[in-house]
Amino acid sequence: MKTHNFSAGPCILPGQVFEEASQALIDFDNLGLSVVEISHRSKNFVAVMNEAVALVKELLSVPETHEVVFLQGGASLQFAMVAFNFLSEAGTAEYLDTGAWAFKAHKEAAGLGSATIVASSKDKNYNFIPKGYTINPEADYFHCTSNNTIYGTQMKSFPETRVPVICDMSSDIFSRTVDVSKFDLIYAGAQKNLGPAGATMVIVRKDALGKSGRYIPTMLKYQTHIDKGSMFNTPPVFSVYVSMLTLRWLKENGGVEAIESRNEAKAALLYNEIDRNSLFVGTAAVEDRSTMNACFLLNDEAHKAAFDDLVKAAKINGINGHRDVGGYRASMYNALSLESVQVLVNCMKELEKTHA
Numbered sequence: 001m002k003t004h005n006f007s008a009g010p011c012i013l014p015g016q017v018f019e020e021a022s023q024a025l026i027d028f029d030n031l032g033l034s035v036v037e038i039s040h041r042s043k044n045f046v047a048v049m050n051e052a053v054a055l056v057k058e059l060l061s062v063p064e065t066h067e068v069v070f071l072q073g074g075a076s077l078q079f080a081m082v083a084f085n086f087l088s089e090a091g092t093a094e095y096l097d098t099g100a101w102a103f104k105a106h107k108e109a110a111g112l113g114s115a116t117i118v119a120s121s122k123d124k125n126y127n128f129i130p131k132g133y134t135i136n137p138e139a140d141y142f143h144c145t146s147n148n149t150i151y152g153t154q155m156k157s158f159p160e161t162r163v164p165v166i167c168d169m170s171s172d173i174f175s176r177t178v179d180v181s182k183f184d185l186i187y188a189g190a191q192k193n194l195g196p197a198g199a200t201m202v203i204v205r206k207d208a209l210g211k212s213g214r215y216i217p218t219m220l221k222y223q224t225h226i227d228k229g230s231m232f233n234t235p236p237v238f239s240v241y242v243s244m245l246t247l248r249w250l251k252e253n254g255g256v257e258a259i260e261s262r263n264e265a266k267a268a269l270l271y272n273e274i275d276r277n278s279l280f281v282g283t284a285a286v287e288d289r290s291t292m293n294a295c296f297l298l299n300d301e302a303h304k305a306a307f308d309d310l311v312k313a314a315k316i317n318g319i320n321g322h323r324d325v326g327g328y329r330a331s332m333y334n335a336l337s338l339e340s341v342q343v344l345v346n347c348m349k350e351l352e353k354t355h356a
C-alpha cells in the first residue's frame, strides 16, 4: 500500500524520478559509474547542469535579461546573499514580513545595513498577507515570500513598483505561472518542489548586479556563479541531477500551466472539505490560502487520537502542523496526486461520521 506523503519539505517527488535517480546512482549514462562519483566537469555532468538550467528557462519563460544558477546553502543563505548583492551602504531595503522565513530574511539584511519591515502579519500569527502598504520608491529592493510554508498563506499578486522585487519562492516555485520579468531575483531551495535538499535555484536579472558597492565574499557573489555556469566550486551534483529529472517530468506533464490547474483542483478538494466538515477549521485567511500548504485545526482536540488513527491507517505521512501553528498541515506539492488528497478527505469524512 502506497504512503501518501504530505510532508512540507523535504517533500514528495515523482515516483518516476526516484526510479531514474536510483538507477543513475548505480550506473549513470552507461558509464559503469554513479552520477555522484563522476567529475562535475565531465561532459556527462555538464550536460545535466545545462539541461537543468535550460528547463528552468523554458518552463518559467525566463527572459534573456535573466540568468539561472544552482547554488548551495539553502534558501537561508540567500537571505544574506541578497543583502550583500543588492543592499548598498547608504541605501535601504524593504521587507514584507509574512512569516518566520520572511522575518529571518529581514534579519540578515538588517545586520548588514538598513532594512525596514513595510508591513507584517506577525501579531495575527501570520495568518494573512498584509496588503495596502507603500514601498519606499528609493529603496534598493523590496523582498517578499510568495508562499508561507508554515502558515499556509500565499501571495496571489505582487506589488506593482519600480523598486526591484526579490522573492523567496522556495515553496511554490514551478507550482503556478509567474512573470519572471517582474522580479530582479527569485530564489528557491530545491527541497520543497524541485528535488532533494542541497541545491538552491536562483534566477537573477543580470544588469541588476554589481550595484551594492560592497566587498562581496567570492562565494556570496551571484556574478561568480553566473560567470562559471554554477561550477565555480563543486556543485551539489545529486540534487541538481534529480532537480533536472523533476523538471523533465514537469515538462512531459504539460509544464507549469498544466500543473497549476492540477494544484488548484487538489487545493479546492481539501479546502472544500475543511470548510464543509463541522469538525475542522482552516487557520489562514480564505483569500490568502496557499495551494501548496493547507493548515487546519480540529475544533475539538478530543478528536485528535481518533483522527490520527484514521490518518495512520490510511498511510498518510507528514500532516502534523508546524509547532508555531499546531493542528495539521497538508502540503500538496506538484508530485502529490489528487488521489492522495482524496484519501485525506475521506479520513476527515470518516471522522465526522463517527464523531460529530
Ligand SMILES: *Cc1c(COP(=O)(O)O)cnc(C)c1O
Residues within 6 Å of the ligand: 009, 073, 074, 075, 076, 077, 101, 145, 147, 148, 149, 168, 169, 170, 171, 189, 190, 192
Ligand atoms: C523551507 C523554506 C526556507 C528555508 O529553506 P532552506 O533551504 O532550509 O534554507 C526558506 N523560505 C521558505 C519559504 C521555505 O519554505
